[in-house]
Structures are given as C-alpha cells and as structure tokens.
Amino acid sequence: MPKITYIKPDGTPLTIENAEGNLMEIAVENGVDGITGDCGGVCSCSTCHVRITPEWIERVGPASADEKNLLSYEDSADGRSRLGCQVVLNPELDGLIVEVVGS
C-alpha cells in the first residue's frame, strides 16, 4: 500500500504509511492541518486544496474540468494545484509528496 507525505502549511512534513483512498480522506483521517474536506469529496468546497510537488505532477495527472473550475476561484491556486478529494491513491503513487495549501 502506498506511502504519502503531506507538507503542512507550517512547512513540517507528515508521512502516512499504507494510505488508502483519496488525498482528502487520508488527510482528514490523520488530522492533517489545513484540509478539512467539508463537502465530503464532491468537489464543492475547496477545503482540500493541495499542490503536487513538481516531480510527481506527471504521474498524478491533470485536474478534471469541474475541479479546474473550482480551483479558478482560489487566489492561491497555480499549475500544480489539485483538489485532494479528486486524487485517488494507487500503487504507482507510492511515495507521493504534496504541499497543503490551507486557508
């Protein structure tokens, strides 16, 4: 099962082993600051905003149209932004590192 590291808004890393699900669920279950996942993952609330570290971008892939729409309203969004609830972990993403944007 994949391992994932969140760089929290204060700069400290938090690594979670054997992670399963999407990047929002995993963060909420493990109490990662800056990800509250208010809408439960339906792409409505943007409280799961992360930036993918450059070396992982290709493997994670691009945001969907709905996701891009929502991200377009976030001042802090850039080309590396994703909504955590829309990124599902798979074995290929073992070792993934993402930055939590926070509010």
Place this chain on the structure above:
Amino acid sequence: MSDTSCPYDPFKDVRKQKGIHIGHFDGEEIPMILRYHDVRSAAKDWATYSSDTPFRVPIPSEEDVRSYRQLPIETNPPDHTEYRELVEPLFRRPQQQDYIEEIEKMIDRLLESKLRAGIPVEVVSEFALPLQCKALTRLLRVPESEADTWLLWGMHPFLGEDRQEKGADLERYLERKFIEAKQSAPGDDFFSILAHAEFRGRPLTLDEMMGFGNLAFAGGRDTVINMVTAVIGYMAEHPEAITKLRENPKLIPTAAEEFARIISPVSRIGRTCPTGAHVAGHTIKPGQRVALTWASANFDDSVFDAPDEIRLDRKPNPHVAYGFGPHVCLGAPHARTLIRSLLKIISIRLERIDLLTSKQNRLAGPNIDRHGYYDSLEVRFLGLKSLASNGDR
C-alpha cells in the same frame, strides 16, 4: 418532491435567456443573479458586492424584526475575518467524531420514540423542529433542556404573523444569556465564549454579542427544518433510496450534498454594490442591492448534468447551497453532520416511511417563487425488524 417537473428550479428559462431576474421585494427592485459562475464570482468579490449593510443582507430586509446588526454576516473583511475567527473553532467541532456520534444518538432516540408509538407523525412540528432545537443545544454547548424554550419560537423567529413579537422574545432571551455569561466565570459554551472574547484588544459590546446570537438562532433554523423535512418526504416517496443507502453507506455524504443542492434551503442572499457593477450584460447602479441566487446557480445546466434529477450518487457536485467566499456558511459543518446522521439512522433503522398527507408550501407573489418546501408532512415510520432488535449499528 418530484423528479421530473422540478419545483425547486423556477428560474430555468430566465437564467438561460437573461441571466438576471428583476425581483420586487417590499417595493425595492432587486436584480437577482441567476447563473452559476456569476453567483460564485460575485460571492467571492466582497468589495464590489458588499455585506457591510446592517439589516440588508437578507432579502427582504429585517429592520422591523431585529435591532442588532447580525455578525459576522453583515460585515466585510477585514472586520468580518476577525469577528468570524472568534466563533470558528466552535462551529468546526461538528466535524469531530464524538460530536457526530452524539448527533446520531440524538436522532436515533427521537426516531425510536416515534417508532414505538406507531402513530402518524407530523414531521415539521414533531420531528424536524425538535431535532433542530436539540441539535443546536449541542452546537452551542448548552444543556439540552434549553431546547424547550426555543421550541416555542416555531419555524423561524422572524417569520409569520407574530414575527415582531417572536423577534422581541428572542432578543430578550439572548440578552439575558449574554449578561449571565458575562457575570460568570469563562466557560466553553457559545454565550460564554462571546461574553469573554477579546476583539482588537477589547471585550465585545452587548450589541456585538447580540449580533452573533441573533444569526446563530435565525440562520440555522428554517434552513435545517426545511432540509430535514424534505429529506424525509423524499425517502417516503422513494423507499428504494433507503435500501440503497443501507447497502452502500459510502453514498451518505454524497447524498447529503445532493439534497443540499436540490433543496437549497437559502434561496438567495443580498449584497449591495457601493460603486455599481456589471453582471450578465446588466448594469447595477451604485448603491443598488442584488441577490446572489444560490438556488438558481445550483440548477445551471452549464455545470450540472441533468440538474432536475436527484442523483444520490452525484459526484462531482460543485453546488453553492452553503454559499461561497468569505461568508460561506459557518453552520455548514453542523448542518452536514446533522443531515448525514439523519440519512444514516434512517437507513439503519427504517424499512420504509409511509406518506399519509402533505401540504407543500406554495407562496404566490410578484417574484419567481420556489416550491417544494413542506408546510406539513404526515408520515408513519416503519422500523426494520431484523436490525432494530440485535442492536447492530
């Protein structure tokens, strides 16, 4: 609730053709912004679409029913940000597991009392209203017995023929609570947090505390009651939905969002444009009010596939039922926990809900009106024998 002709979206044609509907409220002409991206953009742009207008964020205005500026809703950043921070932690607690479990138990007890009796239940007054009041005691961290007083204010303290009287009643109650809290040692309930809060190096004034109190009691009341009632009405008409959620509990949060989208309990909210604005080819004059019409945005077919259909597994579902931007609903974590818990307990406990009689709310007026809310809904709850007896949750 019917799946085909959607009573919740009366804006379809005018949203497509014009994007703006000119509403008339108490003699005031208010352009209603109807398209999804126009609504989201305006909600984010607080400088152009200002909330810094006491009594005038709700449409119609509420000068006659309350004497306090509601906080934090009737302010702009940076004041808004600092006011909101004072209560944000309290309003985030509903996302914690112990809170969720308590709300589930509360709903289970209420449902069980109705099951045991086996008699018809009028959902608005005998289920949704008591549930809203009891759950609010949990949010505000006050004894559950306080709900007995709150029940007397009915659906909404600012609606109905006796609205001024009820509004005054609520204000007297809140004033007493804040003064008592101020005279007591600091605690962790809503009244005490505000009574002992520090805002820019000073305590809050009684007027400010009242502004918070006012909104907590008015904003989360008819919204939650309408939502709870509509969910039960839907489940009564769609018994297969109960089975579906029982078999696939992962759908519960998704379904809760779809109900929020469809029901959109806050149809619209006001903003004032101090320097005017341009939206959907329309010019808003300086000082004019507009309505952010959440209930219309949530049915925009440029964003939602088959928006009239209720799809309990709709995902993505980028709705704006809880608003957007700096003022996004503070009570949303509580409302979401409540609706998810309701769906969970219904799916675990009930075989079906029999619909006996219902009276839908049909407001008539000069504006485009939404229907679908229940004035009354009489049902019978039928328990699921096999699961109810072995205590399996």
